[in-house]
Amino acid sequence: xxxxxxxxxxxxxxxxxxxxxxxxxxxxxxxxxxxxxxxxxxxxxxxxxxxxxxxxxxxxxxxxxxxxxxxxxxxxxxxxxxxxxxxxxxxxxxxxxxxxxxxxxxxxxxxxxxxxxxxxxxxxxxxxxxxxxxxxxxxxxxxxxxxxxxxxxxxxxxxxxxxxxxxxxxxxxxxxxxxxxxxxxxxxxxxxxxxxxxxxxxxxxxxxxxxxxxxxxxxxxxxxxxxxxxxxxxxxxxxxxxxxxxxxxxxxxxxx
Numbered sequence: 001x002x003x004x005x006x007x008x009x010x011x012x013x014x015x016x017x018x019x020x021x022x023x024x025x026x027x028x029x030x031x032x033x034x035x036x037x038x039x040x041x042x043x044x045x046x047x048x049x050x051x052x053x054x055x056x057x058x059x060x061x062x063x064x065x066x067x068x069x070x071x072x073x074x075x076x077x078x079x080x081x082x083x084x085x086x087x088x089x090x091x092x093x094x095x096x097x098x099x100x101x102x103x104x105x106x107x108x109x110x111x112x113x114x115x116x117x118x119x120x121x122x123x124x125x126x127x128x129x130x131x132x133x134x135x136x137x138x139x140x141x142x143x144x145x146x147x148x149x150x151x152x153x154x155x156x157x158x159x160x161x162x163x164x165x166x167x168x169x170x171x172x173x174x175x176x177x178x179x180x181x182x183x184x185x186x187x188x189x190x191x192x193x194x195x196x197x198x199x200x201x202x203x204x205x206x207x208x209x210x211x212x213x214x215x216x217x218x219x220x221x222x223x224x225x226x227x228x229x230x231x232x233x234x235x236x237x238x239x240x241x242x243x244x245x246x247x248x249x250x251x252x253x254x255x256x
Contacts, residue, residue, distance in 0.1 A: 084176025101238035180223035
């Protein structure tokens with residue numbers, strides 16, 4: 001935390017420097033004004049000039065101010081995103097069970113995007129995968145995921161293939177902290193059983209191991225945090241995840 005505070009202080013120094021630079025620019029623009037206008041400006045006092053110079057720096061596009069804008073927008077979104085958890089991972093990793101248990105512990109709402117998909121299509125995940133094919137399934141899943149409206153204090157469990165859609169992942173990253181539920185391949189093989197019933201579509205000649213290796217890279221790419229619950233029972237894993245949530249909400253700067 002001391003390092004973060006030190007970084008914040010340096011950021012404040014840069015901001016002051018940008019304001020001073022803008023103030024010099026503001027004074028240069030006022031040198032060509034009429035004597036009457038100069039007298040009126042001087043009578044407003046130093047504090048008013050500082051406020052005007054700061055506003056002028058924004059209008060003139062001061063370079064340092066531009067670099068700070070993304071950080072300001074990020075801080076405004078933080079209270080919403082840090083209040084939510086989004087779980088991603090392979091089918092059979094326990095996202096729905098873990099998400100529901102964690103939500104109950106924390107008193108949050110729970111949303112399962114596979115259930116949203118089932119309601120919208122009026123089909124099971126497996127039937128939809130068979131009938132619509134990979135492209136049709138992805139289109140329907142994207143619609144279901146993006147229909148989850150941003151709101152505070154929710155836990156969202158997603159389908160395993162959601163990481164193939166940039167649009168879905170962009171939406172989910174805006175919803176909350178993305179947690180990758182990681183399990184070893186041998187445990188997934190034991191849990192999944194019949195892949196077709198689970199709606200897992202493999203390409204011709206593709207094995208579950210191939211799919212696992214392909215998706216792991218994408219899960220790690222989009223995840224803010226990786227959570228490995230395979231050493232714990234579901235109830236204990238949910239308590240760990242709930243404790244993590246409380247820790248992150250208490251100190252939002254850890255994800256800034």
